[in-house]
Amino acid sequence: MELSMDRIQMLELFVAVAETGSFAGGARVTGLSPPSVTRGVNDLEQRLGARLFTRTTRVVRLTDVGRDYLEEVRSILSDLQAADDLASGTAARPTGHLRITAPVEFGRIHVAPILADYLDAYPDVSADLLTVDRIVNLVEEGIDVGLRIGDLPPSGLMAMRVGQVRRVVCATPDYFGAHGVPKTPADLARHKIISIGGVTPYADWRFGKDRGDIVRLKPRLVISNVGAALDLARAGWGVTRALSYQIAPDLRAGTLQTVLEGFEPEPMPVHLVHQEGRRVTAKLRSFLDFARDRLRGLSVLND
Secondary structure, eight states: OOOOHHHHHHHHHHHHHHHHTSHHHHHHHHTSOHHHHHHHHHHHHHHHTSOOEEEOSSOEEEOHHHHHHHHHHHHHHHHHHHHHHHHHTOTTSOOEEEEEEEOHHHIIIIIHHHHHHHHHHOTTEEEEEEEOSSOOOHHHHTOSEEEEESOOOSOSEEEEEEEEEOEEEEEOHHHHHHHOOOSSGGGGGGSOEEEESOSSSOEEEEESTTSOEEEEEOOSEEESOHHHHHHHHHTTSOEEEEEGGGGHHHHHHTSOEEEOGGGOOOOEEEEEEEEOOSSOOHHHHHHHHHHHHHHHTOGGGBO
């Protein structure tokens, strides 16, 4: 299908509205007026003979057709940008905007500093970093790169392994001195447990290389924020479970210690993932290479 300049602009307007959830937001992103954006999307829908959005007075939502179309259009625009980079000789000079996602604590501790250094090295690139403790759908949310901790389910994404982390049980040396060091996972039932996440009165902690040994615990405290739970553990209040990278500075300083190392599950892999495409844009390739090297150099991902 031949793409005219007008058609390409329609596609860009469609993506902008889909990602911002409004015609006003699409106008801000593209630098056009809201009426121009509305007209462009209406023309695209008329050309396709399909409704891409449902519109109410408050929100604009993709239809099922629009959602499928968005995935294809993003791929087309990405391929066009990569082809333009190659033809114009700017493949070595990344430009444009990147959207990246990572878990909250890992994003704060490691991804944000890496991203800042990358932007310093490539001044023609800007970026958003979304830190959330959920699996983000890269296609639906318009994300270029995601950092994932844990086994990856089957998908159409490309994955680059950058390291691994361990799931560890920890508390302060003083706490263990006062309450005893658990020798087996079952001994945790006698300790004051701080559970991270969940809304049930029980926490199932898995141990063993195949994660088949389950200990059901009744936490004294369930808290949704990892940082807050670790702060309480550092204060000597109780025992919690964390990922090894989250407490690496504490282990070096001796403010926390781990126990039950012989019962730990297999380490969890850490990957950079991105959408599969025939071509990768200069900005995406340069960031993947930059972040891969920095992440693989982190001692916390090489336990």
